[in-house]
Amino acid sequence: METAEGTPRRLRALPSRLTNQAALSANRIVDRTLAAAGVRRYHYALLAALAEFGPASQAALGRRTGIDRSDMVATVNELADRRLLERAPDPADRRRNIVSITAAGRSRLTDLDRLVADAQEEFLAPLPAADRRRLVDLLTRLVDHHGDRRRAEPEA
Amino acid sequence: METAEGTPRRLRALPSRLTNQAALSANRIVDRTLAAAGVRRYHYALLAALAEFGPASQAALGRRTGIDRSDMVATVNELADRRLLERAPDPADRRRNIVSITAAGRSRLTDLDRLVADAQEEFLAPLPAADRRRLVDLLTRLVDHHGDRRRAEPEA
DNA sequence: CTCATCTCAGGCTGACTGAGATCT
């Protein structure tokens, strides 16, 4: 039987692959943790944006959370069904829905904060505090550089 | 118009989210780069494993690359169609296919190595060499700790 | 019998695109 197989040298230290593998682990942990509360990452992100910035249009929420306009519709629907947020037409701009968090939503968000913190702890378990800071710093620089933007550079 | 929107505080420095965002950027860059050569990440990983370890069964290749047994079938099919690898029954164990890279596959892999290196450079652009090493080190520790395994811990 | 291997036939989520209706 072939049990102890190694990863190819070309792949082993490839930064893009390492980042992706780490993200897979992180997402697995966070998803499992949030699933225990019956929510997904998008739900947490959306509630967080609403709690911190107040009522907003779906387009604005998409910009703040990185959730696509198309997925935003479904995410808002799901949370509205559970009464964790409310959607109402904007009287000042009738194209828009104004989305607001409810009291139940705020309360749920507080619970989720704890779960998310636990998940971070599990994800970062092997790293002491100083290394965690370094990691956050390095990743922040990468993410800032590439921008949340999904569009490519129009340079030609 | 609402152009300059910030990310919620709760999300901004969340390690799991930063890792995921960085992975998104990395994958976008690598995918776009490889797409120019008509291949996907799985193709590169599979060719790399074949070139470095020699002919192997599909199950062994899956263990080395992390490609699922189910996706492996399709990936091998695609590369076999392009004559970048060959699949032959193992005379010693008739359950197995022995997959081998072809000369064309090796040649293509060399081209892809260059593209992948360019993509890493683009991904890591904002980081000087010392920081790149640190990042690889930190991510490696995380990935090693959580294991490539997809199964959860049976501890209870 | 158990176990490994290969294959097919799916599911599911996240990221994303196109297009249309509505409105500024």
Add this chain to the structure above:
DNA sequence: CAGATCTCAGTCGGCCTGAGATGA
């Protein structure tokens, strides 16, 4: 008119499961 907003419909790749056939 251009441009923003919301919605629906659908694509795609990656990750994953179940189950069957074959064979060690």
